[in-house]
Amino acid sequence: MVNVQDGSVIKTKKVDFYYGSFKALTDVTMDFERNRVTALIGPSGCGKSTLLRLLNRMNDLIDGSRVEGEVLFEGQNIYAPEVDPVDIRRRIGMVFQKPNPFPKSIFNNITYGPRLTGMSKKADLEILVEQSLRQAVLWDEVKDILNRSAMMLSGGQQQRLCIARALAMKPEVLLMDEPTSALDPISTAKIEELIQDLKKTYTIIIVTHNMQQAARVSDMTGFFYIGKLIEYSATDKIFTRPDVKQTEDYITGRFG
Amino acid sequence: MRWRYIKEGIFFSVVRLSALLIVLALGGLLFYIFYNGYQAISWEFLTEPPIDAMTKGGIMPAILGTIYLTLGAIVIALPLGIMSAIYLSEYAKQGAVVRVIRLGVNCLAGVPSIVFGLFGLGLFVVYFKFGASILSGSLTLGFLILPTIIGASEEALKAVPQTFRESSLALGVSKWQTIYRIVLPNALPGILTGSILGIGRAAGETAPIMFTAAAFYTVKIPSSVFDEVMALPFHIYVLATAGTHIEETRPIQFGTVLVLVALVLSIDLVAIVIRSAVRKKKRW
Numbered sequence: 210m211v212n213v214q215d216g217s218v219i220k221t222k223k224v225d226f227y228y229g230s231f232k233a234l235t236d237v238t239m240d241f242e243r244n245r246v247t248a249l250i251g252p253s254g255c256g257k258s259t260l261l262r263l264l265n266r267m268n269d270l271i272d273g274s275r276v277e278g279e280v281l282f283e284g285q286n287i288y289a290p291e292v293d294p295v296d297i298r299r300r301i302g303m304v305f306q307k308p309n310p311f312p313k314s315i316f317n318n319i320t321y322g323p324r325l326t327g328m329s330k331k332a333d334l335e336i337l338v339e340q341s342l343r344q345a346v347l348w349d350e351v352k353d354i355l356n357r358s359a360m361m362l363s364g365g366q367q368q369r370l371c372i373a374r375a376l377a378m379k380p381e382v383l384l385m386d387e388p389t390s391a392l393d394p395i396s397t398a399k400i401e402e403l404i405q406d407l408k409k410t411y412t413i414i415i416v417t418h419n420m421q422q423a424a425r426v427s428d429m430t431g432f433f434y435i436g437k438l439i440e441y442s443a444t445d446k447i448f449t450r451p452d453v454k455q456t457e458d459y460i461t462g463r464f465g
Numbered sequence: 466m467r468w469r470y471i472k473e474g475i476f477f478s479v480v481r482l483s484a485l486l487i488v489l490a491l492g493g494l495l496f497y498i499f500y501n502g503y504q505a506i507s508w509e510f511l512t513e514p515p516i517d518a519m520t521k522g523g524i525m526p527a528i529l530g531t532i533y534l535t536l537g538a539i540v541i542a543l544p545l546g547i548m549s550a551i552y553l554s555e556y557a558k559q560g561a562v563v564r565v566i567r568l569g570v571n572c573l574a575g576v577p578s579i580v581f582g583l584f585g586l587g588l589f590v591v592y593f594k595f596g597a598s599i600l601s602g603s604l605t606l607g608f609l610i611l612p613t614i615i616g617a618s619e620e621a622l623k624a625v626p627q628t629f630r631e632s633s634l635a636l637g638v639s640k641w642q643t644i645y646r647i648v649l650p651n652a653l654p655g656i657l658t659g660s661i662l663g664i665g666r667a668a669g670e671t672a673p674i675m676f677t678a679a680a681f682y683t684v685k686i687p688s689s690v691f692d693e694v695m696a697l698p699f700h701i702y703v704l705a706t707a708g709t710h711i712e713e714t715r716p717i718q719f720g721t722v723l724v725l726v727a728l729v730l731s732i733d734l735v736a737i738v739i740r741s742a743v744r745k746k747k748r749w
Contacts, residue, residue, distance in 0.1 A: 267635060272558055299637030309628040311647060322636035325646065371632070378636055 218243050218382055218412045219264055219301075224278035226259055226436075228271065233259045235436045237278075241382075241429075246404060246413045248423035248444065251433035252459065257416045260433070261384050264414065265301040266294040282382075299326065302380035306387040308367035310359035310374070315351050318359045318370055322378045337377055345373035346403055365396025372403065383407065385415040389422065401426050420460055424448050432456045498723050505720025524721050526683060530599075530694030531728065533687060534678055535668045537603025538610060543660060545607070546614030550656075553615070554622040555644055574612035579672040581609045586676040600690040602678020609673050610663045617659020621652040654743040658736045665732035669725055671698040697725040 217240035226234035234256045241247050241264075249257040262268045263280060266287060279286045287297050310318050319338045320328075328334060338355065342348040347369040351362070359370055368388060375383060385404075389397040404413060404426045417423050423430055424444060431441040432455075440447065440456045451457045513523030549570075557563045585605030595601045625648050633643040667673075679699035687694050704718045705711065 265635065267631065270631070270634065295637050295639050297637075298635055303635040305628065305632065305635075307628065309626075309632045311629060311632070312651065321633070321646070322638060325638050325642050374632075375636065 216243060217241055218283060219414075220279075220281040221260070221263075222279040222281065224260075224263065224276065224280060226256070226263060226268070226277075227275045229273045233436050234263075237438050239431060239438055239441055241412060241414055243412050244408055244410075245428040246408050246415060246426050247429040247431065248427035249414065249416045249431050249433060250418075250420065250423050250459075251439075253418075254435075255433040256436040257431075257433045258386055261303075261386055261414060261416050264382075265298050265303055265384055267298075267303065269294055299378055300380055301382040301384060302375035302378055303384045304368070304371050304375055304386065304388050307391050308364055308371055310362070310367050310370050312358065312360055314356045315359050315362070315370060316355040318374050319377045322374065326378070341373040341377040342370075344376050344407070345369045346399065346406075347373055363396070365392050365399060368392060368396065368400060369403065372400075372407075376407075380411070382412045382414065385413065387416050387418060390418060397422075420448075420462075432459060434459070495726070498719065498726055502716075502719035502721075502723030505716045506723060510717075510720055511724070521717075524695075524697070524700060524717075524724065526686070527695040527697045527700040527721065528724060528728070529686065530679070530696040531668055531698070531725070533599050533694055534602045534606055534674060534696055535664060535732075537599055537690070538606035538667055539660075539664055541603055541607035542611050542614050546611050546660065547618050547656060549611075550615050550618030550622060551644060551649075554619045555640075555648065570612050570615050573608075574616070577672075578609060578670050581605055581673045582676050584608075585673060590677055596691060597676070597678055597693045598691045599678060599687060599694055602674045602694075602696075603690075605673045605677045606667045606670065609670065610660075610667045613663030613666070614656075614660045617663065618652070618656045621655025621659065622648060624655060625651045654739055658740045658743075661732060661736035661739070665729045665736070668732060669698055669729050671702050675699060675702075697721060697728070701725065 219241040221237050221239050224234055224237045225232065237256075237260060249260060251257050259268065263276060264282075264287075268274050268276070276288055280288055282297065282301065285292070287294075311321060313321065316338055319341050320334045323334065323337060328337070339348060339352075342351060347366060350366060351370075354361075359367065362370060368391075372383075372388075389400050392400065401422065404415070407413060408428075415423075415427065427444045429442070430444040430447040432439045432447065432451075432453075434455055440451055440453045442452075447456060448460060451460070510523040511528065512525050514526050515524065516522035549566075553563060553566060557566075582605065585601055585608075589595045589601035589604050590597055593601075595604075629647050629651065630643055633647045634640065638646070671679075674696055678693060679696045683693065683695055685692065701718060701721050704714050704721065
């Protein structure tokens with residue numbers, strides 16, 4: 210799964226996206242590199258979340274939406290007619306803005322996906338639960354209360370549970386849509402630490418409204434404005450000497 | 466300045482009075498039925514068939530008949546209603562087709578119950594040759610409560626947070642599995658509560674079963690769904706209008722009414738218990 214050679218896992222090629230007649234993305238061409246954290250930043254409504262949801266075909270759920278161009282995942286266009294979006298979502302996991310555990314026990318939250326995809330042995334599931342919770346740095350906090358409802362956990366714990374739940378499907382890529390915007394600073398710090406850890410194994414793409422967060426956690430940053438990718442390069446460069454004036458205005462807080 | 470307070474006072478009194486009137490009306494109705502009916506209630510009344518041209522004896526066949534018809538209606542309408550609601554709220558693209566189906570469901574809800582009775586007579590009793598039977602009656606009652614069940618189910622499905630669906634789908638779980646494993650279990654208490662209230666209503670209907678299931682008099686315990694049965698609402702109707710001893714059987718009439726009301730209220734009670742149990746557990 211982990212490829213030593215560098216290169217991109219996901220490429221978008223001239224992607225346009227429409228909600229009905231509203232064009233939300235225009236001509237987005239972008240490479241997401243393996244085992245890197247890529248941050249998507251920009252003001253509200255700039256299309257960054259739309260792009261994220263395009264990468265695992267979550268936008269399929271919206272009536273009247275339409276994609277043009279190509280999204281290549283390991284070389285294959287995920288919008289080709291023969292591709293089953295369910296397979297894509299298994300390989301590209303997602304964590305949402307608000308922690309959204311199921312009203313089930315902690316254990317069953319993790320095993321929900323794997324069970325439905327054929328894992329049934331209790332011993333295997335137990336190993337997977339521990340593994341996933343450890344990866345999400347939640348194991349020590351919940352190992353004695355696995356049968357308690359996930360709804361009892363704090364917001365930060367719930368979000369790490371959601372990360373563990375996504376990891377239990379053994380995805381190759383992890384998409385994170387403002388994963389800390391509903392959390393307190395301490396929980397946020399824990400999740401940011403976790404992201405640093407996870408990029409050893411996964412390719413991570415994160416949408417964030419928080420400039421400092423993008424600067425702290427990401428290797429690459431793309432700045433979006435009104436549906437267009439304005440500038441995309443190494444995070445250091447974007448935050449110190451961006452090429453485009455709009456990018457500079459945004460990160461220095463002059464608008465957005 | 467004063468006038469404003471007076472106006473507010475008047476308005477408050479009016480709305481409070483309206484609410485009070487409803488409770489009074491219900492209370493009065495229940496009291497009237499209980500007061501006139503309780504003397505008729507006895508173990509024999511509940512467990513014996515009627516005797517002496519239905520002027521004496523019990524109403525057991527009618528109780529049993531109503532229970533059979535109600536259960537039959539549930540068995541027929543609940544799966545059909547839930548599946549229609551799943552289609553409407555989870556699968557169907559919102560557009561002309563869905564609008565037409567919704568309009569159809571709403572129209573069905575507004576059809577007078579006697580029309581359902583005649584429809585059941587024409588289709589199930591005569592055309593399908595089911596005769597006047599539990600089957601025909603249950604089917605007719607089932608169609609009568611279908612709009613209620615669809616409506617309640619759609620509401621309950623819509624109340625399941627969209628984030629549950631999204632997080633399940635994002636894990637690479639298929640749409641049907643998401644509905645089956647996440648959406649339905651969370652919607653089920655709501656579906657049942659709404660549906661049971663509708664079913665309680667159906668249990669007391671006379672017109673739909675009059676031509677399709679209800680017998681004037683039979684002491685036979687039904688052995689198949691093709692048997693006709695007595696039913697509480699129809700029994701009341703018969704005793705109060707068509708008997709030869711209308712005045713003498715008043716106590717039995719009120720006793721039967723009391724049993725019917727108790728039956729309907731206990732069905733409603735089941736719904737209320739489910740609802741409060743779920744409210745306690747619900748955490749989103």
